[in-house]
Amino acid sequence: SADEPDGDGSSGAFGSAIERGEDVPLLTGDGEYTDDISLRGTTHLAIRRSDHAHARIESIDTSDAAAMDDVIAVYTGEDVVESGVPNTIPTAWDLPGLVQPQYRMLATDKVRHEGRGIAAVVAETPHAAHDALERITVEYEPLEHVTDPVEAVERDAPPVHDEAADNVAFDFELGEADATDEAFANADQVASVDLRQPRIIPNAMEPRAALADWEDATGKLRLWMTSQNPHLHRMLLSAGTLGLPENKIQVIAPEVGGGFGSKIYHYPDEAVTAWCAMQLGRPVKWQATRSESYLTDCHGRDHVTTGEIALDDDGTIRGVRVETHAGLGAQLSQFGTATPSYLYATVLSGQYTIPAIHCRVVGAFTNTTPVDAYRGAGRAEGIYVIERLVDVGARELEMDPAELRRRNLVQPDEFPYESAAALVYDSGEYERAMDLALDHVDYDELRERQRELRDEDRYIGIGIGNFVESAGLSPSGLAGDLGSQAGGWESSIVRFDSTGSVTVLAGTADQGQGHRTTYAQIAAEELGLSVDDIDVVEGDTDRIPQGMGTYGSRSASVGGGSIARGAREVREKARRIAAHQLETSADDLEFVDGEFRVTGAPDRSLHIQTIAHEAYLGHDLPEGMDPGLEETNFYDPENFTYPFGTHVAVVEVDPETGEIEIERYVAVDDCGEIINPMIVEGQVHGGITQGIGAALYEGAAYDDNGHLQTRRMDEYAVPHSTQLPEFETDNTVTPSPHNPIGVKGVGESATIAATPTMVSAVVDALEPFGVDHLDMPITPESVWRATEGDR
Ligand code: MCN
Incomplete structure (x- = not known):
């Protein structure tokens, strides 16, 4: 079960906004790439x-x-x-x-x-x-070639591979088709949306x-x-x-220098x-x-989808039905099959109690760069669909979109919650996070202002994005059952040396996330030390014997969980040495500020760093104990973690020019216990930026000859800082019971939340023009065309 980090807390490392130790070399050009x-x-x-x-x-x-x-x-x-x-x-x-x-x-x-x-x-x-x-x-x-996943599976399309004459790599189904059909037949209303999620190109700095x-x-x-x-x-x-x-x-x-999956x-x-x-x-x-990167780094997304939602007049969601064609590119990349199938279909319940869900995904070969996981991988695509459906459903019922969401949220006492899309959510307080986000923008007043401004031909839109994601795929057995050739575990070594310093060797591999700082915080907390006593090493298979790596927002929960467990083992060995040398029983020792103190006789104490020295001398250890003070840990969590939250965007759209101005962007995220609030905020900032990029600017384009048109930085638009508002971030904290430190992932959360939030906001602004949906990227041109007849 979840516990607090179980050092004595006196180190104060876990939970502090400690500056990133890795940044000085990175910012001064001393980083070695x-x-x-x-x-x-x-x-x-x-x-x-x-x-x-x-x-x-x-x-x-x-x-x-x-x-x-x-x-x-x-x-x-x-x-x-x-x-x-x-x-x-x-x-x-x-x-x-x-x-x-x-x-x-x-x-x-x-x-x-x-x-x-x-x-x-x-x-x-x-x-x-x-x-x-x-x-x-x-x-x-x-x-002959084909680049579009729907055209690829049409009868006369040229086959990309002889082995798949129909260009179908897989035809995947999740959920109960019959039960879903029945839910639709019995519902008062049905709303639907046809949408495309364009190809995204990762754009790592390096x-x-x-x-x-x-x-x-x-x-x-x-x-x-x-x-x-x-x-x-x-x-x-x-x-x-x-x-x-x-x-x-x-x-x-x-x-x-950045990866984002690629x-x-x-x-x-x-x-x-x-x-x-x-x-x-x-x-x-x-x-x-850079051009080679555009052409060969795996692209993300590339979905063409029809989604339907069945609702009762009171706003109860009865069912969701989704059919997607997912472009896989010309070859199967390692997880290109998992991303649009399991990682996608399983989140289609979003934060809502939906009794019946059915999803079919046709994975199509096309004559394009292979597609695989890009930040948010599958979860971003799935949450986008459910959030768009909730918005079109609210339109259909003429109900406020926040209200429709609220009526269907999974409630705190329903956890662990098993969704109809086969996930078991660990913990959550969805309504609290949503209320907090709505309070930040004074939602009711804002709706009032929206109505008033419309009378002056000004169009503001309020977008809401509720998300929950499966982060840190585990356990390994489940992953294996579903087809994975990788494990869901993580490995680490926590090693004291004879001077009392600690080296943490971790099987994950940072690309900018700040592991050297946050892992040091975890170890420092467990061992009663300062982060300065801890060195973190990643990224070398000869130094760190095993590991699975950094993706799927798994490092804090699975990698961090492994480090916490290893550090606790080390601490317990140190406790036995301390008990032996202090001639007392291990149970009579309390651990405060890195010291083992005899209960009731605090002057009889030994510091863990002194014990480390003793452990390597090996002169005076308990009977039968091996020398040394280090632990190798393999940790296979019992399940995913489920980060969640609500993002709200306020935009003003000018139908004359199609221009979209983001007035405010509020992000309330819950990633369980927070190791480092500054790093978490940084992750959220980066994630929002990439989500806004996808919603308003980005998208790979192929010309009629199958040539990538967006192959240079001046052809593929990522957002500039001047196009972004000040982000307003906040958190709720609902610990995960699935790892020893109660954390949930955060690396992808904001990317997942930001695309539905932004699209929701622009479409909301254009409600008076009868616009129900616009595909990403929503450019001034697409706004202008959508409002053309009504201006
Ligand atoms: N963290 C924390 N408290 C939590 C959760 C996380 O302090 N409750 C910290 C972690 O310790 C870590 C960071 O936040 O320093 C992200 O943790 P986590 O969510 O576990 O994600 P990973 O470290 O596994 O990183 C992967 C994730 C993914 S999948 C993509 S894609 C992504 C992302 O991280 N790519 C990134 N963030 C990125 N950030 C940078 N700078 N560059 C990328 O390429």
């Missing part, structure tokens, strides 16, 4: 990519490129095949009936999306490698990069890379791609980098250009 690392004799890799969306490769002539100065080697997909390595980029999540086409490091027979790697040039300098790319001659036979070093004498590969999960990369590289045992691969993630995946490019190093016996470095 993959591209900053150079080994003696490093060579440089550039990858020739397909400029066709779909084509048969007739021939590749590399001779001119190979003859260029400073070019060391040019390889094609055939060379990789001939090398005899397994050469598979594996899928990491199976689904019933899933079609898994071959996915090699470099294409051999066909290219199936623009940007697909065809050939690799290794040269003495990056420039020489890039120049040589242009001297490779590729002859193609262009083939594009992907890899540096590989092969040591022939030991047969060991060292690979520095921009990874959110080095151990997972080690595992997939090992068996799937290179055929090396795991103990012959060291994956190191140095500083990683650096979870095992891409062909890093594998090619490693393979080239193995061929040449020289270090090989690959650094993606």
